Amino acid sequence: MSKNKTDEKNVVPELSEKKRRVTRTPRHASTLSKEFDMLDDSLGYIIKRAQVRTYEVLFGLLGSESITPGRMTALCLVAKQPGISQSELAEMLSITRAAVVKVVDTLETRGFVQRQSIPDNRRTYALAVTPEGYDELRRLTRLSRQYEKQISARLSVDERKQLMALLQRVAL
Amino acid sequence: MSKNKTDEKNVVPELSEKKRRVTRTPRHASTLSKEFDMLDDSLGYIIKRAQVRTYEVLFGLLGSESITPGRMTALCLVAKQPGISQSELAEMLSITRAAVVKVVDTLETRGFVQRQSIPDNRRTYALAVTPEGYDELRRLTRLSRQYEKQISARLSVDERKQLMALLQRVAL
DNA sequence: TATTGTTATACTCTATAACTATA
């Protein structure tokens, strides 16, 4: 979830016949592997696999010295809800208030967002995207299109829509 | 991806009217937020949201001093392919050989797997699940059923099947 | 008293690079 990784193979590697024979399996291995195969019929597992795959694609497009997926999401959320507070952002990112400080710090250092003080409430900041941030968002929008195209490559337009609707019900 | 977290709300919090008014938005904010809303029509984003949700559920079920999702997956994979090598396991987990060392270390310390040396090739280990590991797998199987039930709560049996088939094509 | 942002600290996961022992 952090560094670029070239390895794209998430598939189960084929074991050679030799290796299979050498392998020391428990006597009832075939029975056991079925009994404990909670991975093959797991929605949670396939969601995780898909997520790992999408991150590989995303890292490949973003490059190593660009903004990270988390920062990218945060930037998008601030653009979507200008004036949002850090606590609200934390809730949307499903991270703690403490963790969001660093996220906003890096976005501010990069010049993409601003912490604007608001007269009504001197305890909170109103987060805002800067012009540079909007430039970055334009760049990200282009990348995002490629990204979506790549991860949806094996799906029809309808299937993609359907998949998103179903996932929405899992994400709540 | 590590510690238990009580916050379950992934939904966008409703901003109060007052806060909305106080917010300092760029002049063309409404236009901009639509222009840069790459999140609402993003398959990648909804996959990530769903994955975060499933991990919250999973952490809730596993408890804080239990095995982690990553270790759980590794244990399942070894049970599924007894005699597998660490490199092969690394590939299946989409992590490096170096990273898998610690995964196997903890599973071995816990007594769930063994590194068996094989006569043919003194360079590799054949990983095997111990009886204690199978006990753990039995426990995990029970938890897994609850887990799947919870994350599939809003889906019919058919929809769940369909969702998994579609995700399979994204995960590759 | 409760909330917001912050700091300090620590832990997990993962990567890269270099090493070793084999093959």
Place this chain on the structure above:
DNA sequence: TATAGTTATAGAGTATAACAATA
């Protein structure tokens, strides 16, 4: 030369706990 496992090191991401300022 190439491969499997390992170690050392570093960085990202996140958590918890304690704190100050503010409500």
